[in-house]
Amino acid sequence: MNVIDENGNLFGVVNAIDALAILVVLTVLTAGATLVLSGSNDRTQTSEPEPIRYATVSYTVPLTSDAAAIDTGTMISPSGSDETFQVEDVHRSFSNSSAHIVARVSYRGTPRANGGRIYGGDTIAMVTNSYRFRTTVLSVNDTAKEIRRTTVPVVVRASVDEAVARAIRSGQQVEIQNQTVASIQSVSRRSGTGNEQVVRVEIELAARTQKQVPMFGGNQIRLGSRISIVTDNFMMRGSVISVESRASEELSDRHTAGNEERSSDNPPDTIEQQ
Template sequence: MELLDEHGRVFGIVNVIDLLVVLFVVAVAVAGIALVLGADGPDDTQAVNEGADVLINRTMTVDLGAHSPAAAALVEPETVQFGGTNATVTDVYRTPSDAGVRVVAALRVQGRMETNAFTVGGTAVRHGSTLQITTPSYQYDANVIGLDEAAAIPTTPVTATLTANVSTAVADAVEPGDEHRTAGQTVATIQAVSREPMSGNRERLTVRVEFVARETTAGPMYGNDPIRIGRQVGFATERYEFVGEVIEVES
């Protein structure tokens, strides 16, 4: 038997045009049913992904506040407790401040990425969050000041000229190459010195200093503030100390 007869009927029974119309109607009906069922039922893959707790590692920058030099020196790269969870201090940056030695640390911590936040030990961790960082030697509040950052705290040199009214004894002691060290770290180095006698036993001291500043989105920071003209900045060694005013910052 031929597939199509002389009248265009399939097997001599159904007209081919009628058959195509029937198949088209069936296809439309099936597509409509699938669309309705898809709208009513949830996407299983999406539901699983949205509901899953994903354990991930993140590196954040935390401000541990200002402490005595001895207390600041306790913070070193090591395993710590952060919010009751094991974490690792990967780098430490220290600078002098009015309240003592300010300590900033890079911290790698493991937590869970939940629906709306990264959590550590069940506590949401965001910019501005404060959790405790603990070791057998210290326990400090850690304020989160940066998320998803490098394991090493980025620093940059900032060179500035300071002037100070000091005694002749202090002026005699200041030399190029002198370093201001804080808890074992060099934070500033004198590169050049000039002196101008004043009345009495006083001299006008002008020094060119290279500071180790921490890079931030707001620009290089030394202590709590950027190095800028008019700022009063201290410099100290084991032999002397003075506070100078910034009169020039090299770009």
């Protein structure tokens, strides 16, 4: 029996041209079904991005350093690593005559540096485009984007020379990189030893809270703690002799209860210019 007879029929039943057309249609339909199923599988396998988490780092640098001017939106990276973190919030205060910076940075997944996981308490060198600085990691996996803050009224007593005593005036707003860190409410003076005077200064400190404890300059604010205030006209370092027991908290409306910082905060960090 011939495959195609004298009438052009395949096996004497189906016209060969019709059979070829049917084969083409079946091929196209099979290919289309494969693409549809493949696309469905791709969508099924696509996972949601990991949620944003936050880490808190601190460091101490000179007041005039570029690192003291770090701001929201700045990208920082562990030295020698491809990992990047974005700065979301910054709190500034004084540590002696230097700037003490606490920054909250964002990331997805697991925070890493040089191939290893970052933990609270680690010390890591961070870099940006223009400088490098060593940070202490206060916490990781925070859920709050902003640093928790509070205003703490204190009274500080210090022995200073006469020129400094005259330069301290009530109503002064003390700033670091255009961020208000303290407000001098009142000052009283009395004679001290030699050319020194003893000043008693009421100050409202812009502090941050760590485990419900107010912090300034990397130290707890409490009786006997040392507080530094630096302006263009004077530097004063004295002891806290009074702390208002009920400080008013100034929390962001967007702040939600998250993980509190879990590590001590008193790093002797320095900056290295690149």
